[in-house]
Amino acid sequence: MSEQHEQIFQNRIDAEEKIEPKDWMPEAYRRNLIRQISQHAHSEVIGMQPEGNWITRAPTLHRKAILLAKVQDEGGHGLYLYSAAETLGISREELIDALHEGRAKYASIFNYPAITWADIGAIGWLVDGAAIVNQVSLQRTSYGPYARGMVRICKEESFHQRQGYHIMMTLARGSADQKHMAQDALNRFWWPALMMFGPHDSESAHSAQSMKWKVKRQTNDELRQKFVDQSVAQAEEIGLTIPDPDLIWNEKRGHYDFGEIDWDEFAQVIAGNGPCNRQRLTHHRRAHEDGAWVREAMVSYQKKVQQRREAA
């Protein structure tokens, strides 16, 4: 019976049809999706920290309003994604517990600090830019609720990258110090942004099966190449230099060749030893615990309303 189900399931995927929550699906597909979607959701929420750090220090009221709106969006994106994960039969509480206990990951990039205002520009331009490349591809993922969430997120995300690039452009056209600050942010965020796409295809633990199930539609290396190709012209336009001496146009491939990522650094950050790993998780735990009284108050209020209704 299960073999027959599995055949129907794979046929559906091969025919480019979406899988919907009430469909039969292999247990491993469900687990794989929960892992990927929750990791994506955690990234949105943890990603609020490095940027939230600059809301009170934005250089103008206008930039502050923009940054506040962007960080709000990230919280909303986390909500869409947690909700999509919940259609697979897991609770929000279990997902948050997994994050707090270190069983669930989030994008390694958010373990780097945002130490200058230019970092806010670099994060919007490069980190959101890399996320968009990934998310555009995921609009065609095989699980319906995830795909629909991605469509909504991509639509909202377009302002994030543009506002980041606008910050970089403004700094790059400013004083020598401001330009230097923009270049410094690019230098620090370029390589971690490339790491966001994950290990090489040959090293990726989940890639082959995810491609067969069409959970992922393009491989890590394909997406990374796309990001590099689009970023070069964007950097040139504002007179910034991508910090990679091996970066060169390859006429034959029709793509840029680029240098090797420091995979030891990547492994260290994934293992929890990046510059801010502990700080990020500690902060999330504290915010979650500090907010407990709000959740309790809501339940308590609901009980009172219920009692009043019954008494009436």
Place this chain on the structure above:
Amino acid sequence: MSEAMKLFEVFIRSKRGLDHKHVGSLHAEDAAQALEYARDVYTRRSEGVSIWVVESSMITASQEDDCESFYDPLDDKPYRHATHYQLPEAVNNM
């Protein structure tokens, strides 16, 4: 019509991968019956692959008359739109 009949709202997914979309409503004794009625009335021409029925009384809706005050906090934030940011032509497809 019997007094016990309840009003149900009907939502249809026309194709896998798309959202369920509201198509109308009908009266039924219970949800199972509403589902069959919805099939009989709303999907006579292969309009869908999945139907949702929801008791109308379960839906809480905002009022259009309240739009001005209800959406007021969101209407003065043009910077939430991608078009707010003027970029050079060469990179404007970002």
